Amino acid sequence: MKRFDNLFRWRPDAEEFSKPLQLKRPFKLLFDRLPTGIDNHRIDVALSPEFMERCRLFVRRSMMHDVTENYWGEPPPPPDNKDLLALREGYAGLMELTVDRARKYNRLEMVQLLQFGVMKFLLRLVGQEYDRLRNQVQRAKNLDNHQSSGRSVQLHDRLVALARNEPAIRYRVTRRLFREILKIENMRLSKLRKSVLGRSWPVPKPLLFNPMLQLPSLWADEQAMGHYPLVCTDRDDPDAFDRVNRLVTGLFAEFLPSWCANVEPSDQFDTTCSNIQAAAQRHPGEQGGLIGYTETLMLLKRSLQPSEYQSGQCSWLDSPENIDRIVYSVKHGGAIRTDFDAPLFRTTWHNDKWPGFHHRLMKQILKAFHGSRVERDLLACHAGPLVYQELNRQVPVRLLCQYLAGRMTRGDLQRKLANLPGKIAPAQVIKVLDRMRSTISSMPAPRRRRRIFSFLRHFALFRRDLKQAYQAHLAMRRIHLLIRPEDIELSRRNGSLLEFPLREELQPEQHRIRNHVIIKADVRGSTTMTSELRNRNLNPASHFSLNFFEPINKLLENYGAKKVFIEGDAVILSIFEYEDTPYQWLCVSHACGLARKILQVVDNQNVKNRENDLPELELGLGIAFSDEAPTFLYDEGREIMISPAINRADQLSSCSAAVRKSEYGKRLGRGVMVLTPAPSETVNKESSDKLIRYNVNGIELDVPAYYKLKSELSFRRVELESGKRVMNDHLLVARYPDLEGHMHDLVIREAAVTVWDGEKSGRRAADGRCYYQVISDPEMVDYAVKQANQRRRPLSGAVSAPQQAKPTSPGRYH
Template identity: 80%
Template sequence: MVSLFDSLIHWRPDAEEFTAPLQSKKPFKLLFDRLPTGIDNNRIDVALSQEFMDRCRLFVRRSMMHDVTENYWGEPPPPPDNKDLQALREGYAGLMELTVDRARKHNRLEMVQLLQFSVVKFLLGLVGQEYDRLRSQVQRAKGLDSHQSSGRSVQLHDRLVLLARNEPAIRYRITRRLFRELLKIENMRLGKLRKSVLGLSWPIPKPLLFNPMLQLPSLWADEQVMGHYPLVCTDREDPDAFDRVNRLVTGLFADFLPSWCWGTEPLDPFDSTCSDIQTSARRSQGEQDGLVGYGEILMLLKRSLQPAEYESGNCSWLDIPENIDRIVYSARHSGGIRTDHVVPLLQTTWPNDKWPGFHHRLMKQILKAFHGSRIERDLLACHAAPAVYQELNRQVPVRLICQYLAGRMTRRELQRKLNSLQNKAVPVQVVKVLERMLSIIKSMPGPRRRRRVFSFLRHFALFRRDLKQAYQAHVAMRRIHLLVRPEDIELSRRNGSLLEFPLRRELKPEQHRIRNHVILKADVRGSTAITSELRNRNLNPASHFSLNFFEPINKLLESFGAKKVFIEGDAVILSIFEYEDTPYQWLCVSHACGLANKILQVVDTQNVKNRQNELPELELGLGIAFSEEAPAFLYDEGHEIMISPAINRADQLSSCSAAVRRSAYGGGLGCGVMVMAPAASETVNKESSDKLIRYNVNGIELDEPAYYKLKSELSFRRIVLEVGRRALNDHLLVGRYPDLEGNMHALVIREGVVTVWDGEQAGLEAVDGGFYYEVIRDPELIAYAIEQTTRRRHTLPDTPATAEEDRPRPGLFH
């Protein structure tokens, strides 16, 4: 804090003015609260693709064996297989692509977050599992040879010692490679995919997901930590190191930081010791799905930061390390703050012309706080230690080097510890190297020492940020329950709490999620008369209908993605589903129309044979009804029974009024569909939800939801019929669609006007708002419609809006 006297003499910006030019970021928002709780009533149940997990396990197993045999066992290592690596990459990409597709359809970004954290948790746990497996394998081999005094037993013992001594390095190298490969595929493909589909490249910030701190085997693994952070804050024997530095840094900038960013009150030294940290870490690892490092991270944060900062995920300008450089190099260094390194002056973004003076005083204040302090000695020693470690051929622990160079150890203590080393480092030579480096540090020129301090500030901000983000990642991963046992997966699936991430080829048709469906009902008429006539001629009706009707229809189903609901003697009911993961097949009504046309062609062919054999002809009425929901299913002794309101609706559409059919008017209508409303005194013979009278002889009628779903599937051209071709205001819609085999088909739809049935014929009076929709089968009318569309395409480049297009309609179903 600055005294009142200093504030009156020297200008200093307020917090808002100081932070205005600095970069800022929004807190990360985890969306897991939108997800269901799993079978343990605590965590989220996740099942990753079995194929993906097997690929990862094989890659880690082979990579670890190659690493160990090459670096420690002195054997020719098995050559790494690039196929394993490619399989891992493609597996992860496949999981992400399917998840992004689902997230877009259902607006569920949390599913992408869940997949990324689940994969990270799985991989971190997998490396530990494979290390334990390798160690157990060597132990079992040693146990088998223990009764023999053989060189093989001694060799296996030495291998176990090497594995134990180098466990952190082995785990770190394998983990780093896994994350490096994931990051490559993220940068090359998946980030761009998410950006184009979801509008967001990284639902989880990249620095959080690929945080080096998550990949470290421990915060006390000095050899691995020093590749990313200064060793100042991670001394196992000095648990207060991070807290001490944090208090110094936040104290220097206290006037410009939120109060929740200041250090915590000093703790009683007996409240939390290094032993507590290690105990917490072991407890965390012992928990189910526990990950390495969580306990160490949590205890460091508890000792130094306020819960309002790390638990709530609050962010300040200090969480962006580049802001340190922006502040330090915002004005030219001179006098007592000059460094030995020429850094390009950053563009000054503080508009006040008094900023250089304040900047100079702030830099002097920073240097004064570090000068001659324990922290400065530690940071200089830790900066020099990695180079000395390499010079000594990695024979002396890097922490031992740090402690001696920082003046925390006498030469006698150093000699004693060097003598206890198992790698036979020569104490005399080690001491000479350390004394030479110690002399360099003590005689270090002021400008270089100041550069070390400013550089350390930036690296400390990076360590502090990564520590907070590692905590956030661990909290997220601890909410995930990765299910592996088949019984747990099945239990969670039955409870509706399982969130599965399969590869697309692992999806089975019965496991696809149905988004909507269409029902096609074919009401068969005349089958009774044909059956009776066949029996009179001593012929088999069953084989006749099977060969000439049902089998030809069965051959059509695959091309249009249809399934049988059930078949009776005088009715055929078929269904076509749209699945969530097959958007390229979302043409269920188009396919139902095409299938209905093909069924009628089968009947036409059958009727030609019937006429030749002097048998009664078959007559059909077909109805197509659409539902924007998935059907329900019941099971009776293993038989699936579909429940859908579209079945009843399709039944109504396929029906034909007996009164109209027997009338003189009906006798002259021929094939097709006509829908009429009864006169006020007219009684509808067949119960109908819309109270309409239908004439449907070898015709196909769509209900209104199916009609508008069809218009959302295809691009139609509207054709107004010429006078004399149809009555009233009927018009045609002409389009084309592909079946599942890629064959294109023309489709012509007539929108007819409902008229009034007076008991004898349909009048010219139209019912207000009454329309019905028929799939045209008349070859002449289809040819006429196609001809009109071709003519319009050449003469009318722009089709104006029509009354039909402006009329209110139901919402689309995509």
């Protein structure tokens, strides 16, 4: 009858079930593009010696502070913030240089290599510094025994404390180390990678900062319980993870890919937790000094198909949030009601039959757990950490969990408690545990159900992190960190060494200008303005200085700009890219931002000028790029810069008097318009590109600057509405950081050059040329950013030429 009844009960297929759920893309490691090193197996990597020394000092002093404060009963040495700052700046320096290499040579794998290389170095470093501290105390004890100075007992106690608390010491230092790295990543470096490479995290953040990688061991219960339930990491029960994995994947078997199914492993992983650690310590070269790889492999190989964990395939089960989306997609009631009113998820299944199926699925889950060993274990492991804190952390939490789960008799517990160090009253411990066992056995059904549903999510998190930890270990095992100078030199000679230096460690020949950009800001109508000021007995020099030159001077530092010279009523600025300052290899981005700021400053000053009935300033700005260093001459100690970009910027900032005085020009207002003369038209002054420019409070980029900008940033294209379009032009949107790390929006307009017949602009030029304008109007910038964020479509390759459309005023694009 039950089989017949099931025929009429709706069940979604696998596709319909998983459609509303999140699905992460598998991580793709790009190390196959890198050369093999001197051992013909791994990739040779040499990190900056200065960076490694900074890390070593930070870890050494942090560990000494931790040990003296928590175990030796001595006043800890005061923390030194200089060590922390040096660590952060060192890592930032490595990343900035590497990001530029990745952009310049299209080598994203270099960023991945640096991140995994630094991770491997830091994880090994904590172990090395712990061994160093222990050996230091051991040598002092041996010397004390020889000299009979009387400190032998104290030193022996310190050695015992170090050995007993090794997992806690290593975990706290490692955790702090990665927390500091994550801070500088979030504050600065992820934004840099996003603006330059178009990707914030070439290695996913959950993979790189996986808590499982920072644990001293998967069996370190006191540290692991802060992140995962202890059900799956029992040192004495290597099948614990497999037992839970079979139960959970079995419940969702018909909705998961076939490679998620449990299979019996063809060859049992015949090793124990204890000899994994012993083997790693005896053969640090084989394990890379990291025991986590073999521990992770032990659990995965017993439970998951190789096709899942070796290739890093992802299902909806690898997003723990999906468990909540399933469990809380319908309000619980009746036999599945819990004592927790969780908010319902909006992204759910729209089929009217879903609530009925959901109710049956939840009952099936609860039935599978009810009375099983897994349920007893998860309830005990949830209560164990609470009892552990109540007993002042004197009894191992695993011992508590085993007794609470009914897997240890009272007599066995008493014998184990008697063997523990310290003053422990077994009767008091057992009294607390029996009280908790009574609480668990009498737990109301709604609360027990909530524990089960919560455990499902935490198990999915553990399972995902276990797979990601394996992927991280695979990547780290492919890296050969070279330390010995002879190995580094051998790999360098063979052309297989991948080096990650700091800026100050670059060779002297790298300290040179690689290219530069010129910005010219030209004041319009300065002669007329000067005459008017003099007629009113006002000082023209102070007016220009206060309203133009001095405000510009205050902007230069944030964008790395220098003043080349002042040419009457114009100022010429430069931004250089140096070989040893990769973070500043955004010269055109910074030039565009500085030009916008200059216009903004002048607009603010003009508001005051209008209030005081003073003449307003009007500018034209041009930005020109040269892919080589400028030439410098010296005249009586004064540096004179020679560059073709100066003349080019002068042309871009100019404004044709013929166009501006025409009836057409009087209607244009603010902005940039570039025209080509009709064959029969003659103009008094033509630029070298044979074009006529209208530039009133506008910013024009030359073509080399535009293409350099595209190499610096990742742009998204925005098509304009018909009322905002000129000759089918469009906008390009990106973000860039200034030298202080603050992010800014940048919008570029690409438009077609049109023909000027002496009175108006008409058809598009026959040669199809385009010009490029930096948008400074805040409303247009906000509009473009909003459109780009809605579409999220990256721009790839060259932009196609715009087609002919009805011309309109460029004043919409100032």
